[in-house]
């Protein structure tokens with residue numbers, strides 16, 4: 228160790244720039260490029276037109292309070308119902324995936340591969356258009372909420388199943404062995420020892436999954452929904468069309484970020500806490 | 507083979523192992539073990555790493571399924587396919603090298619969860635049994651702590667108390683002090699010494715020769731998947747008959763031949 232550092236040190240003074248000087252120079256060049264780019268954009272942009280299209284305060288003001296009391300509320304309802312359904316189905320699929328009965332494993336693997344391989348939009352169209360066509364007269368209970376919840380559940384379950392499975396497998400084997408040595412059945416060992424520990428491990432990835440679902444709930448745009456069922460994206464787009472202005476879309480975007488950025492931050496915090504606990 | 511006369515009546519044995527074989531794939535780890543433990547006996551199993559000591563213990567409570575041979579615990583054949591294995595395991599306490607406490611539960615919950623789920627004891631009854639056993643291992647004040655807040659020695663004592671709370675007929679220990687810092691070994695061994703003095707039937711895989719010499723009623727030396735030599739500690743540790751036992755003991759007992767604390 229000491230021999231390596233001393234040999235690099237003796238080599239350094241002969242170079243024209245020391246390593247530290249080189250690093251400083253490179254940083255200075257990067258900052259200069261950044262400032263030049265910002266100045267160029269500021270000079271080229273037509274600020275008057277931009278403000279007219281993106282940030283019309285009177286249009287923004289008109290959106291309240293519906294953007295919160297209807298659109299944001301519906302986004303939250305769709306997302307949480309899809310998340311809950313996805314978690315339940317995901318745990319079920321994960322247990323099937325780990326089952327010692329091969330047909331269960333095959334079924335779970337087939338589901339996971341199919342639903343992870345399809346665009347979420349296709350699943351929305353399938354649920355919203357395909358099901359009513361295929362089973363005439365039948366409706367998915369719960370109206371639009373039911374449809375969106377089902378579509379999001381189907382999408383989320385495939386991803387969550389893999390997350391839950393990884394979490395269960397990350398619990399050390401000794402935990403199951405200790406539980407079985409105390410006479411617990413394999414079911415009890417799973418329910419009271421393994422799954423609670425698996426959940427602690429998968430809370431950060433599940434939080435990230437929640438962020439993805441918030442964004443995927445916007446796909447409801449492609450289903451015919453009534454006024455009261457509109458969520459952020461559809462609400463913003465409809466208003467943008469009638470006003471021929473982008474401001475509503477901007478406001479809808481800010482509403483998403485108000486939720487997704489804190490959630491992502493939370494996921495990173497939880498992840499860091501887990502890393503510390505296992506270290 | 508261990509054709510020598512067994513020290514007690516096998517029909518009444520706490521553990522009776524007959525011609526036990528265990529293979530992992532092509533690798534035969536146990537190659538015909540014949541051996542028994544009488545009620546109230548403390549048997550220490552010694553032998554080099556990889557000789558099959560853990561596998562033998564794990565075959566007794568069926569954490570591993572034997573390839574062939576018979577294992578009887580308290581007269582019940584655990585290798586019988588019709589046996590209720592959960593019922594058998596309830597009567598066998600197992601203490602692991604790595605403690606294996608449940609990290610998401612408090613000390614008290616670690617001791618009560620199996621009592622409640624398996625023995626169907628009420629919350630109050632389970633807590634009462636748990637507190638008696640925590641007292642026994644000297645950790646009464648830590649019942650609300652989580653395992654991560656305890657030292658290794660404390661965790662292993664909790665693990666012993668957790669097994670005792672199920673009221674086992676016998677206890678298996680798999681190198682219970684090997685994962686501990688040297689200064690924490692003593693507290694665990696003294697709990698085990700007390701248990702032995704109370705008459706608990708114990709089978710202990712260990713490298714602590716002074717513990718074996720002092721507490722064991724019998725020492726069993728294993729190597730290469732067979733029992734090479736067994737007998738009273740003074741005989742097996744004091745004047746081993748087999749060359750393999752001698753060379754193992756000289757490695758374990760001679761401080762110059764064993765790696766020091768700095769390695």
Ligand SMILES: Nc1ncnc2c1ncn2[C@@H]1O[C@H](COP(=O)(O)OP(=O)(O)O)[C@@H](O)[C@H]1O
Pocket residue numbers: 530533535553554555556557558559560561562
């Ligand atoms: N689950 C397993 N799968 C494959 N090989 C194993 C397994 N468990 C133990 N072994 C092998 O069996 C041999 C004996 O292991 P073990 O019983 O743990 O020995 P000891 O406890 O005496 O050190 C070792 O060679 C080990 O690699």
Ligand SMILES: [Mg+2]
Pocket residue numbers: 559560561680681
């Ligand atoms: Mg071992």
